Amino acid sequence: MGGGAVVVGGGLAGTLAVAALLGHVETVTVIERDRYPEQPVFRKGVPQGRHLHVFLSGGQRALEKLLPGTVAELEAAGARRMEAPRDVLTRTPHGWHRRLHEGRHAVINCTRPLLDATVRTQVLARAAESGTRVEVLQAWEAVGLLGGADRVTGVRVRSRDAGHAERELPAELVVDASGRGSRAPRWLTELGRPAPREEVIDAGVGYSTQMLRPAEPLRTAVVLEPRPALPRGAAWSPVEGGNRLLTLAGVRGHHPPTDGSAVPDFVASLDEPYLLDHLGTCEAVSPPYAYRDTANRRRDYHAPGGVPEGFVAVSDAACTFNPIYGQGMSVAVLSGLALRECLTDGGPRRPGFAAAAQRAVARASETAWLTAAGADRPYSEGADATSPRTAERLQTWYFGRLAARATHDPTVGAAFRDVTHLAAPPSRLLTPTVALRTILLPRRPGPASIPLRVEGAAG
Secondary structure, three states: OEEEEEEEOOOHHHHHHHHHHOOOEEEEEEEEOOOOOOOOOOOOOOOOOOOOEEEOHHHHHHHHHHOOOHHHHHHHOOOEEEEEOOOEEEEEOOEEOOOEOOOOEEEEEEOHHHHHHHHHHHHHHHHHHHOOEEEEEEOEEEEEEEEOOOEEEEEEEEEOOOOOOEEEEEOOEEEEOOOOOOOHHHHHHHOOOOOOOEEEEOOOOEEEEEEEEEOOOOOOEEEEOOEOOEOEEEEEEEOHHHOEEEEEEEOOOOOOOOOHHHHHHHHHOOOOHHHHHHHOOEEEOOOOEEEOOOOEEEEOOOOOOOOOEOEEEOHHHOEEOOHHHOOHHHHHHHHHHHHHHHHOOOOOOOOOHHHHHHHHHHHHHHHHHHHHHHHHHHHOOOOOOOOOOHHHHHHHHHHHHHHHHHOOOHHHHHHHHHHHOOOOOHHHHHOHHHHHHHHHOOOOOOOOOOOOOOEOOOO
8 A cells, every 4th residue: 555645625525535545545634624513414614515415327326336335325314316307307498308217317315414424434434444544634724735846745734723733744645625615726836836727617607405395295306497598497306304405596697585485486487387386385494595606617637737746636626517417426426436446556656646547537527517518608708708619619519409309309318318417428429329310300399398297117
């Protein structure tokens, strides 16, 4: 095994990075600004903690490779499994998706406290058997990197308790898992390296989430995507404890309310009686909580010379997406799995390890980036909007036709879901059968009304 590693950030991405490192280094020190609660509760250190969290099928498969048995533990703790598109009724700008019983993909819905506590318990249990010693410094924060322009050799940390003591933590590998607010670009410039180029697509989306309890159990989730004529949307999903989370979203000037009394009027504006009728049968468990930091942002750490030896950025610290698409948790797992696979090929001491690992992490997020950026680009504006390249404009045109076809064409729809569930690469959308149906067949909308009847059976 290698020497020691430091993971900056003890949230989900950091915990999954620890899972990847087990058995490959002698020690892992996790730097966590917050303090973990004794019971699964919402905490201030997780900005999106009160909003819906889902594991797409691709994320679930990666989680089972990285931490076998964790999906079953989540379900045993109350997380809800829903087959798509059978149980997830989705209205797109192109109409509703047909309610097909494919048996190919499922999502797992739960609250963030349940997710964090379950994954952390699994990782710590495996750490005890791995030979890697794991230490978590709670209420400490990273304030800089050690080393020079060519190699990172550790982290400077400071206590957040009284006295604000500082110390240096030497490490062979530093993993930045500190999220979309990562300060690593600045730290790298302090070592004499240029900050990574950033690609930003900001649609100006804001959303709010409220926990509700329905009078009777409901078997389906409902997703209403924004469209140019009505830049508002919603997600209505079950979580553990018999509760549901209602997430409302809107583009600039259409942000949802944080006053619970104004929620019904916003839902009514979405023009979907099915959701409005069910909302009227629910009791509020919490007020709505807002979130506004939704820009898609990719830092080019994966470019040649993008990172020094001894440093890797994972998950949101490298590439972050509009959370409204529910990809972040799955990409965090895929990033952790990519890191582990690189570690098995020579470990962190191998020359060129950091660059190879960073490229692998970028590949793990590529599909999510393409789908989120493509969906948000029509709404992005202002100086912070990165201009699309010619190839990306062509991809946007093709994806628009494909997304419309996917609402009602079972062949195209299956490929569409394979990719949007992060279970297949984007090349799945370019196979001859899918491409010919997308380009040559007429572009027509999906069903105009919510599909309450299930079609077909899983083969």
